[in-house]
Amino acid sequence: MSAVNILKFGISSPGDTSPLAELKRAGYDPSQILAVIGKTEGNGCVNDFSRTLAAVAWEPLIPKDAITIFSGGTEGVLSPHVTFVVREAGGANTGLVAAVTRTRAFKPHEIGTRTQAAGVADEVGRVLDRPGFGDAKLVLVKCPLLTSAKIDAIKVQGRVPLTTDTYESMALSRYACAVGIEAALTYIKDKDDRHSDSVLDSLDNKDSPIWSDYASCSSGAELEDCHILVLGTSPVPGKIRAISSTMRDAIDATPILTALETIRQEGGEVLQVFAKAEADPSGAIRGRRHTMSTDSDIHGTRHARAAVGGLIAGLTGDTQIYVSGGAEGQGPPGGGSLCVVYRVP
């Protein structure tokens, strides 16, 4: 558990690590890095090697127990960048605390299952249980997916893969993480294992989907475990604050406008926005048909990032924002979790 600051910098390509120099100029040492969270310019889907390139470039430069979370896809106006979560020197209270952790590597047949959800729940629960955490504001996870090779490996074992569609495996993995996050938050509330177990059970019950407004999960081929960042408030408020909210659909400007108004009233400035976006699974938004799920040229996650990115960038005037596609369990169907981190004077 550390008091942290948030800084972000543009990148000229996925492998660009020049922000490290900018971080140093801002007075931070690489050893203070807890997490590097990036938006890179691949398709954000299965064969997005921009994420891998970024991970390969950054991992040697950060502490061994720090994590990377690279989310592909800067559709529309979104601008490639990295966000650093850095420990404040001397442990000075900033108001914002964070912790990072990793699950074990998951075997191909575990991806998208209760095993993955439980693994994430355990790690998130462990973090939230630590003293020094006020309220959880955002749980950001990077999780694995199924490639053709992994699907084949599952079949070779005589098992039936959850899906044979590599793109769909990304959604299943995200959903498992989101359920795990919700289970952990449920557990923290009342410390009753039965309640959090019942959340985990819901993974296999398609009729009653659940979600967490604090979850933001992104899958990729560049890892086999889950990288987890938990952001929260410190028990004693400070100058860095966070507003967690939920977009109820992809055109729901209200929570953003409300957050921006709060920040304006407090004289603050936005440090970063973290938002999830998805194509409404009903095929419509407020009763009007969208075409994100029938467009066989562009996957729905790309459409959703572009649209929600356009909205949030327009409202904040900032294109270096973290908008991630595929919000299964990370907000209501068609909507997505939203977290705005800001600093007051």
Next chain:
Amino acid sequence: MSAVNILKFGISSPGDTSPLAELKRAGYDPSQILAVIGKTEGNGCVNDFSRTLAAVAWEPLIPKDAITIFSGGTEGVLSPHVTFVVREAGGANTGLVAAVTRTRAFKPHEIGTRTQAAGVADEVGRVLDRPGFGDAKLVLVKCPLLTSAKIDAIKVQGRVPLTTDTYESMALSRYACAVGIEAALTYIKDKDDRHSDSVLDSLDNKDSPIWSDYASCSSGAELEDCHILVLGTSPVPGKIRAISSTMRDAIDATPILTALETIRQEGGEVLQVFAKAEADPSGAIRGRRHTMSTDSDIHGTRHARAAVGGLIAGLTGDTQIYVSGGAEGQGPPGGGSLCVVYRVP
């Protein structure tokens, strides 16, 4: 020149003409249709046959001198729909007037040239010169493009095509129309041919691009002439009004917010928003890199529509809006023209 009303309805597919029945239920006869303007769900690029399908379906159902303008691409949250521009029965003043016209068919080697621009200028000028037009608010044009077959036809004639890139030909055609529109508006202002000619001359002068905030042009393979709709205010104000403005870049929310505030103050409701969007040709928005022009999987026009569509839909709460991609000459570089039509009680 006719006093007109604006109505819009969702479509279930590009060939869906059921809005005709809805129009009738709203009290209008098909003979009153001046224009059918649609957003269809193709890629909005060269091989977008959703536009052609819509044109084939609608053209037999509307008056011979009415026009169709189908713009492909409902990326992100945008919802496929058609907008009718209909003559008000009995010539009752609505406050909004419109006229439609067509240029002659352009030969392949004329597309994107001063010839096309001058043809558009002539037609638009003729319309604007008619009595009964107050201020022009929007000139909407559907224009042709170059297919491989047309490029080859140009070469066979021993001519050098303006471009051998079919997608780029869409931009050249849109720009020629926009220059034509600006030339016509310049002429209307002072009736000095030298001024409007100098606007047309600028087509070949890449160093001094010009633009019209009233132009909205969309190209397609489904026609060889230009279909032109001019919307304006009637000399005597009525209950239907229009605000013309300009987004200075793709995240410029201000003109939309300002228009919506004006409409709110007048107690009005939005009938339709017409917006143009493009990938900033500098490769950056407000100094921050975008990736719309280096994404070889999705063309920039698709990215731009998704982003600007997300912003406007979020602010209006409406996904059935006309957002068209490729704003060459239709607003400042990286920005685009904007026209909001609304009705007051």
Next chain:
Amino acid sequence: MSAVNILKFGISSPGDTSPLAELKRAGYDPSQILAVIGKTEGNGCVNDFSRTLAAVAWEPLIPKDAITIFSGGTEGVLSPHVTFVVREAGGANTGLVAAVTRTRAFKPHEIGTRTQAAGVADEVGRVLDRPGFGDAKLVLVKCPLLTSAKIDAIKVQGRVPLTTDTYESMALSRYACAVGIEAALTYIKDKDDRHSDSVLDSLDNKDSPIWSDYASCSSGAELEDCHILVLGTSPVPGKIRAISSTMRDAIDATPILTALETIRQEGGEVLQVFAKAEADPSGAIRGRRHTMSTDSDIHGTRHARAAVGGLIAGLTGDTQIYVSGGAEGQGPPGGGSLCVVYRVP
């Protein structure tokens, strides 16, 4: 059952019906058309409106009981064209016979199910049972798919859709048809309902996929029933012949080379090639990884058409061939059915 000829002509766009004039010049009347089979230049996936445009253009021009089968996707070297199956005037024996039929329209929840398979089996069985059919050489089917709207309609009824992925629904629909075709062919062999029923049962048994080397199925949003064409030899051989075979994987040149050698020896010329292609579901071809199923920018059916189209066009020297993507049950996994129709002097 009719003795038929096969003619093909290029098209300049999906809505181009000028081949009708060419057919007339070749001495045939439109009333002789049994089927118009086309390759159009859309993406061949869910939102391929080139197929719909072609169907809308052709259906008014052909006899009421004739059928259209438009398969989208002319990736790589493939050239858009239509193939006519026409009744020979005066019933003169050509050696090739054909019949066309349609199933009833299927409800959304029936798509991909045993109900659809049984419906196809019934129709194909009825055709094959008619006197005048020698051997079946090819059963070509156009079948429906699930759009977002249809998936939602299924959910509204309280049913669980077979899939919520519109692209995947195309594969399920093709497979149901292929199983239906195999069931019909099984029935014709021994007239034992138990055997053909057991084929139909296999639809729900993922562990034992079955296939028919005579099946070629293509799905689309442009229809709700199945359009079926059965091609076979007449009991008395004639000058038009057909070789049915199977590509065992997407690089299996042998059956094509073998067929071409037979035709060469008989002094014949190829009239048309009908081939199915797919991304090997194992993720590898002859043990070497392919990337068709992990490419989130281009669907596997598009990749497969391009590759197999390149091979067959290279061997025949002809790019106006019918290569269709998605060969579930239409050849062994990763391979596809192949039928070469040719004429001898």
Next chain:
Amino acid sequence: MSAVNILKFGISSPGDTSPLAELKRAGYDPSQILAVIGKTEGNGCVNDFSRTLAAVAWEPLIPKDAITIFSGGTEGVLSPHVTFVVREAGGANTGLVAAVTRTRAFKPHEIGTRTQAAGVADEVGRVLDRPGFGDAKLVLVKCPLLTSAKIDAIKVQGRVPLTTDTYESMALSRYACAVGIEAALTYIKDKDDRHSDSVLDSLDNKDSPIWSDYASCSSGAELEDCHILVLGTSPVPGKIRAISSTMRDAIDATPILTALETIRQEGGEVLQVFAKAEADPSGAIRGRRHTMSTDSDIHGTRHARAAVGGLIAGLTGDTQIYVSGGAEGQGPPGGGSLCVVYRVP
């Protein structure tokens, strides 16, 4: 100038360097590597970071003066792999010789110009002039492209970029290299500078395109200089041989069949095939329309690789082949250079 061997191995992802271990098992030391030539699974276009990832992974593992050439795009049946060009230990003659070199880094405004062509010509000429080279069989080049940032940098300097289309810049860069290669080969023939200069001059003369059947050029964002590999025969024949030829269009199977027949007669086995492919710029192949240049969802280079890859893989039975898209100046329009390297017993 070194006697070389050619070995190839599959890769599980662009960053997979496990073939190094396979190379060692085959008896070679990494210090013997002259070049690593790979096909990686990106889109092969501007934002293909699979090439960069591969370069980042391999460059630390190979000698400082060795080069990497990664060509993106394994469409259709093509299988990701790397090909090693390795010095034979002890200088034993293999029959095949190779040399690698690099030009200086080119400034953005030099890309696609005579300056780049001349730089390539100089380097290739220097290599071919060395003693020990019999006939040149293939000149493989990896060259830079223009990103949005580079185009903007050119404009900022007050220069007019050759193109503002990043994808088109890839073609211009490839063509400049091909012209440079042809100039070098012309110079080697008669050592007359005027002749090679006139080849270079042709770069700016669009009316008389020239080409080299020995050129194979691929562009990417991962480098700023040109990486050059020249393969040739040694003056004394050995067991490794190469056949250089040209596909006259994308369905021209003859040169492949002819080469394979020669190899069969010599009892040899194919080590690697190097082929270039492109969408015929006329929009047709043998008079029949293709749609590779009007498909706004998939770039022509991707289509061409898939089709030609399908043909060559079908004929050789091997999917680990080097098929590269965009053959400007690397074979006749619509065709491409072809080089088959094989070993006899």
